[in-house]
Amino acid sequence: MSAPAPERTFETATSAFLFGARTAATSVFMFVITVTYIGFGALCHDYGLPVVWAMFSTVLIWAGPAQVILVTALGSGSALIEGALAVGLSSVRLLPMVVALLPLVKRERSRAWQLLVPVHFMAVSVWVEAMRLAPGVPREHRIPFCNGIGTMLLATAVMATAAGYYLSAALPVLFGAAAMFITPLSFLVSTARNSRLLVEKVAFGLGLIIAPLLAYEKIQLDLLWTGVVGGSLAYGVSRMRKAAT
Amino acid sequence: MSQLLLDPYVALVLVGFLPSEIWRWIGIAVGRGLDEKSEFIVWVRAVAISLVAGVVTRIVLFPPGALASVPLSVRIAALGCGFLAFYFARRSPFAGVLVGEAVLVAGALAFGG
Numbered sequence: 001m002s003a004p005a006p007e008r009t010f011e012t013a014t015s016a017f018l019f020g021a022r023t024a025a026t027s028v029f030m031f032v033i034t035v036t037y038i039g040f041g042a043l044c045h046d047y048g049l050p051v052v053w054a055m056f057s058t059v060l061i062w063a064g065p066a067q068v069i070l071v072t073a074l075g076s077g078s079a080l081i082e083g084a085l086a087v088g089l090s091s092v093r094l095l096p097m098v099v100a101l102l103p104l105v106k107r108e109r110s111r112a113w114q115l116l117v118p119v120h121f122m123a124v125s126v127w128v129e130a131m132r133l134a135p136g137v138p139r140e141h142r143i144p145f146c147n148g149i150g151t152m153l154l155a156t157a158v159m160a161t162a163a164g165y166y167l168s169a170a171l172p173v174l175f176g177a178a179a180m181f182i183t184p185l186s187f188l189v190s191t192a193r194n195s196r197l198l199v200e201k202v203a204f205g206l207g208l209i210i211a212p213l214l215a216y217e218k219i220q221l222d223l224l225w226t227g228v229v230g231g232s233l234a235y236g237v238s239r240m241r242k243a244a245t
Numbered sequence: 246m247s248q249l250l251l252d253p254y255v256a257l258v259l260v261g262f263l264p265s266e267i268w269r270w271i272g273i274a275v276g277r278g279l280d281e282k283s284e285f286i287v288w289v290r291a292v293a294i295s296l297v298a299g300v301v302t303r304i305v306l307f308p309p310g311a312l313a314s315v316p317l318s319v320r321i322a323a324l325g326c327g328f329l330a331f332y333f334a335r336r337s338p339f340a341g342v343l344v345g346e347a348v349l350v351a352g353a354l355a356f357g358g
Binding site: 110122180188189 | 251254262263264266268270271274276277279281288292300302304305309314315320324328341349
């Protein structure tokens with residue numbers, strides 16, 4: 001993803017924020033997030049959790065797979081530490097995502113605490129749109145732009161959580177399965193769309209193959225290893241390719 | 246091991262929020278001082294992409310809850326059809342998501358779900 005010269009300029013941070021919100025509103029993730037969180041709200045209803053709890057979990061966790069794991073852990077009464085570990089392992093992806101995005105959006109004088117809120121918005125949906133479009137926004141307005149994307153999608157998710165909670169009984173039987181399936185499906189196509197360089201394409205393909213092999217072999221920390229092994233191999237391949245040409 | 250008899254809101258923070266948010270905080274510590282053009286960032290981006298791709302096949306092959314009731318062959322076919330639709334519709338993520346979901350639902354109805 002080579003950064004093109006900034007194409008857009010904004011008068012104020014607010015207009016950059018609004019542009020981010022509009023970008024999110026017209027992206028595929030508006031639909032994806034709505035379906036995902038209607039499914040999540042209904043799941044919380046089925047497990048007998050309060051609606052306010054369901055909405056808070058969306059605001060605080062903001063990572064679909066982790067939220068599903070938390071609810072099922074609470075429901076099954078599994079051990080506290082096991083639940084926390086499972087949530088933590090499923091959210092490992094957030095670390096390289098944040099590290100890859102920050103140098104693209106931060107400013108010289110950004111302090112750590114000023115990054116807490118923008119970084120909280122980071123989920124695959126926001127990340128994909130931010131990585132794709134932030135290079136076209138002037139650096140001083142990239143953080144408000146990302147906050148606009150995040151605010152729009154997170155607000156939508158919270159409303160969808162509440163809607164799904166109350167619609168639970170009216171939803172078709174298959175809705176729950178379709179809502180859980182939209183997460184991997186949207187990750188697949190949006191990440192494929194963003195993978196333009198050789199290193200990105202190889203990393204993408206290797207990740208698809210390595211993760212199920214490791215999970216099948218019941219390797220501990222399978223997702224973490226998938227990222228490190230797939231990413232490093234892809235990086236190595238692209239370095240060798242560069243050296244050869 | 247004690248069961249999750251905590252107040253659900255305390256459990257939300259301890260079992261849900263903190264174990265997930267910690268990665269974002271570590272990300273700030275690691276990423277804040279890095280240069281956009283460094284080789285390290287190229288590697289980290291590759292790691293992130295591999296990890297997200299890994300989440301895809303992991304959920305589809307080892308699904309949680311309701312999705313497990315849809316046969317494996319239907320899940321794989323739906324993912325494949327979604328990807329093909331995306332690819333042939335000039336890399337439109339909308340086409341991929343809609344076709345993939347349609348195949349999943351149709352397959353689940355036809356082959357039990």
